[in-house]
Amino acid sequence: MALSRLEKAQVWLFKAVMGLLFMLFRLFSPKASTSMSGKKLPPVSDPLLLASATQLAKKIRRKEVSSVEVVRAYIDRIQEVNPFLNAVIKDRFDAALQEASQVDKLIEEETGGEEVLEDRLPLLGVPLSVKESFALQGMPFTTGLISRRGVVATVDAPPVALLKRAGAIPMGVTNTPELCMWCETHNHLNGITNNPYDLERIPGGSSGGEGSILAAAGAVMGVGSDIGGSIRMPCFFNGIFGHKTTPGVMSTENQYPPCTGRHGEYLSSGPMCRYAEDLRPLLKIMVGPNAHMLSLNTKVDLKKLRFFTIPHDGGSMLTFPISKDLLEIQRKVVQRLEADLGVEVQEVSFPELRYSFQIWNTYMGLPDDNGKPPQAFSELMGEPGRPVWPVWELLKWMIGKSEHTLAAITLALIEMTASKPSPFILEQKEKLQKQVDELLGTDGVFLYPSHPRVAPKHHHPLFRPFDFAYTGIINILGLPATQCPLGLNEEGLPMGLQVVAGKLQDHLTLEVALFLEKTFGGWRDPGAK
Numbered sequence: 001m002a003l004s005r006l007e008k009a010q011v012w013l014f015k016a017v018m019g020l021l022f023m024l025f026r027l028f029s030p031k032a033s034t035s036m037s038g039k040k041l042p043p044v045s046d047p048l049l050l051a052s053a054t055q056l057a058k059k060i061r062r063k064e065v066s067s068v069e070v071v072r073a074y075i076d077r078i079q080e081v082n083p084f085l086n087a088v089i090k091d092r093f094d095a096a097l098q099e100a101s102q103v104d105k106l107i108e109e110e111t112g113g114e115e116v117l118e119d120r121l122p123l124l125g126v127p128l129s130v131k132e133s134f135a136l137q138g139m140p141f142t143t144g145l146i147s148r149r150g151v152v153a154t155v156d157a158p159p160v161a162l163l164k165r166a167g168a169i170p171m172g173v174t175n176t177p178e179l180c181m182w183c184e185t186h187n188h189l190n191g192i193t194n195n196p197y198d199l200e201r202i203p204g205g206s207s208g209g210e211g212s213i214l215a216a217a218g219a220v221m222g223v224g225s226d227i228g229g230s231i232r233m234p235c236f237f238n239g240i241f242g243h244k245t246t247p248g249v250m251s252t253e254n255q256y257p258p259c260t261g262r263h264g265e266y267l268s269s270g271p272m273c274r275y276a277e278d279l280r281p282l283l284k285i286m287v288g289p290n291a292h293m294l295s296l297n298t299k300v301d302l303k304k305l306r307f308f309t310i311p312h313d314g315g316s317m318l319t320f321p322i323s324k325d326l327l328e329i330q331r332k333v334v335q336r337l338e339a340d341l342g343v344e345v346q347e348v349s350f351p352e353l354r355y356s357f358q359i360w361n362t363y364m365g366l367p368d369d370n371g372k373p374p375q376a377f378s379e380l381m382g383e384p385g386r387p388v389w390p391v392w393e394l395l396k397w398m399i400g401k402s403e404h405t406l407a408a409i410t411l412a413l414i415e416m417t418a419s420k421p422s423p424f425i426l427e428q429k430e431k432l433q434k435q436v437d438e439l440l441g442t443d444g445v446f447l448y449p450s451h452p453r454v455a456p457k458h459h460h461p462l463f464r465p466f467d468f469a470y471t472g473i474i475n476i477l478g479l480p481a482t483q484c485p486l487g488l489n490e491e492g493l494p495m496g497l498q499v500v501a502g503k504l505q506d507h508l509t510l511e512v513a514l515f516l517e518k519t520f521g522g523w524r525d526p527g528a529k
Contacts, residue, residue: 174209229471261374
């Protein structure tokens with residue numbers, strides 16, 4: 001009976017908060033802009049934009065195309081689509097062209113041959129986009145916070161530095177939600193970012209700018225981070241590939257906000273791209289000296305893996321049910337795995353998944369080993385000044401005077417009501433962790449929805465705030481996951497799912513991504529639909 005009362009209290013609180021939010025949003029939010037209504041992205045016309053990063057690097061090394069030509073093609077595409085998307089918030093086009101010219105000169109003078117260049121500079125001359133929460137020297141480093149306006153990165157975040165060292169050329173930085181803690185990419189410093197498949201829908205968050213510009217063919221490879229789904233949700237909503245690395249393998253230094261409390265156990269960085277063949281080489285570069293930990297050079301025979309499918313979270317009262325089209329596409333994936341590989345895909349369920357949000361929320365608030373709790377969100381919202389007062393910010397928001405979004409203010413308000421960790425929720429997590437680890441071992445993968453619905457309309461996540469639990473629980477379990485596109489639904493919106501493996505078994509999900517791309521077609525040009 002105690003459990004039933006807990007669930008009823010959660011549902012009551014959920015309905016009360018959502019009702020209040022809905023009322024406030026309808027009363028006080030500005031009218032939605034219709035400037036993008038009915039508009040659609042222009043299709044890709046330059047064939048250079050349809051080559052993978054791996055293919056472009058090879059063409060550049062072989063002098064089949066110059067780096068300047070490639071960089072110019074991407075500059076033209078960004079200038080063509082960004083007015084529709086607001087994904088790239090600061091470019092470095094002039095510097096990129098200069099660097100591309102230097103690349104072409106280096107290739108002309110290289111006497112060691114193509115193999116030497118491939119080994120030393122595997123991404124030489126290939127354009128790169130970077131999520132603005134990663135430090136990119138000389139670029140804004142604000143994470144959408146007005147109080148950080150004017151903050152410029154003086155160094156490169158380690159994954160960015162490693163990609164640059166491999167020859168990649170950064171084109172600019174992309175938009176994020178305020179402080180990266182929301183599933184819609186919107187802030188009052190840089191504005192709102194649109195989904196290229198439907199400009200009135202969200203691209204996800206917090207790597208939403210990356211997801212949007214990549215899907216629009218304004219970038220070929222990018223850098224994202226993920227503490228609750230911030231790589232996988234944008235990749236899902238935008239129909240591209242993305243990988244959440246096993247946590248602790250790739251450096252999270254020089255990102256903002258920084259890791260505090262136990263956040264370092266759940267935050268992962270990883271590659272985002274349109275083509276599955278780019279995932280493994282990008283990841284190998286981004287993890288640097290720790291690449292051996294992920295067995296990325298190990299050949300994977302999919303027919304020898306154990307496959308599982310989990311169609312939904314078991315009926316959480318906080319998340320919406322999985323839509324019919326997503327349930328159906330996951331069933332089709334199961335059918336193709338069994339038919340093409342001759343494997344058996346076993347359907348499994350874990351009752352503990354019903355508490356995914358509560359588990360994520362509880363563990364995000366736990367102190368580190370020294371007893372120090374994570375930095376309060378209200379403190380981050382006020383930096384470099386004093387912490388904000390959430391109630392006051394809500395009142396200011398109602399009259400259009402707050403520098404913060406309603407999503408950020410709501411998160412700060414919820415933080416004020418935080419209670420001690422529930423022993424029941426801690427127990428559910430430990431049970432789930434043990435069962436999942438035993439299920440997967442070193443040769444198991446499972447299929448799991450990334451979200452209950454395809455990309456929602458702008459601002460609608462305010463009324464469905466817990467749906468990210470489908471991705472967030474994977475962070476708390478410490479597992480690697482690859483987001484894979486699976487074509488478009490009847491509305492022309494991307495579908496997909498996440499493929500999850502045991503800790504440090506990232507190479508397994510990357511191999512499954514290659515199979516799913518070949519089977520379901522991978523990325524689709526949003527301008528061609």
